[in-house]
Amino acid sequence: MEYVLEEVKTLLEEEFVDYGYYKTYRYLNQEKGLKIGAYRTYTLMKTHNLLKFQRNKLKKVNRNWVKELVPSVQSEFSFLEFDIKYVYIxxxxxxxxxxxILDVYSRWQLGQYIANSIKSEDVIRLFEQVFETYPMPQQFIVRNDNGSQFEATIVQDYLRQKGVIQEFTKPATPEQNAHIEAYHSIMESAVCQRFDFENLEDFKQTMARWKKFYNFQRIHGGLGYISPRKFLQLIGVKIDPKWEN
Structure with missing residues (x-):
């Protein structure tokens, strides 16, 4: 049901969509091919405060919206994009x-967190690992979409306290998060379509190998057909052995 929930959230984030549960149910069946009943759609939306009358009561969260489609990035680890991808086990x-979490400048994959369900606390936990592992600048920018895990107050407050500027892409504009979307496309082709996974642990082990290959070996067209590791070395960044984990 997590996948269905994300489809509902994505639909309701559209600028002019004001659907109640019944129109949402029809949309899921007709446009997404999801076999879910009207009552189950209602229950799902009610549980997650997504019904029309509930949404009208929710306090709007102030967000720093994306201003430039393509970010102007001049150095490593100064502009990151992050997002969640669903993978079938x-x-x-x-x-x-x-x-x-992906560095836009070098395409280096700074970290990944894998679970059956990802919560706001997991987002913070992964960023804590990034701060502990990498020599992050005093201030940098992160860009993300409007997923509930990212817009949560605890995540926004955490990043603000760390001196991080958080940008939100506008609804239904994946091109504003193009680098992480491109990474997901690469991952889909190189990993998801080539392997069958027995369970979550099997998938985690595969993804650990993938992360190391992607950062250290895979050549990237956007970097002049060299790997992120070689790109960072060319600009004078020393690769710490702990970055391999």
């Missing part, structure tokens, strides 16, 4: 979620 017939 064949052995358990369920979806896993992968949260990934």
């Amino acid at each position: 064949q052995g358990t017939r369920s979806n896993a979620q992968v949260l990934t």
Whole structure:
């Protein structure tokens, strides 16, 4: 149901969509091919405060919206994009979620968190690992979409306290998060379409190998057909051995 929930949230984030549960139910069946009933749609939306009368009562969160489609980045680790991708686990017939943080300048994958469900606390935990592992600048920018895990007050407050500027893409504009979307496309082709996973642990082990290959070996057209590791070395960044984990 996590996948259905994200589809509902994505739909309701559209600028002019004011659907109640019944129109949402029809949309899921007709446009997404999801076999979910009207009552189950209602229950799902009510549980997560997504019904029309509930949404009208929610306090709007102030967000720093994206101003430039393509960010102007001049140095490593100064502009990051992060997002969540769903991956099907064949052995358990369920979806896993992968949260990934990507450096736009070098395309270096700074961290990933994998679980059946990712919460706001997991976003903070992954950023804590990034701060502990990498020589991050005093201030940098992160860009993300409007997922509930990212817009949560605790995440916004955490990043603000760390001196991080958080940008939100506008609804239904994946091109504003193009680098992480491109990474997901690469991951889909190189990993998801080539392997069947027995369970979550099997997927995690595969993704650990993938992360190391992506950062240290995979050549990237956007970097002049060299790997992120070689690109960072060319600009004078010393690769710390702990970055391999």
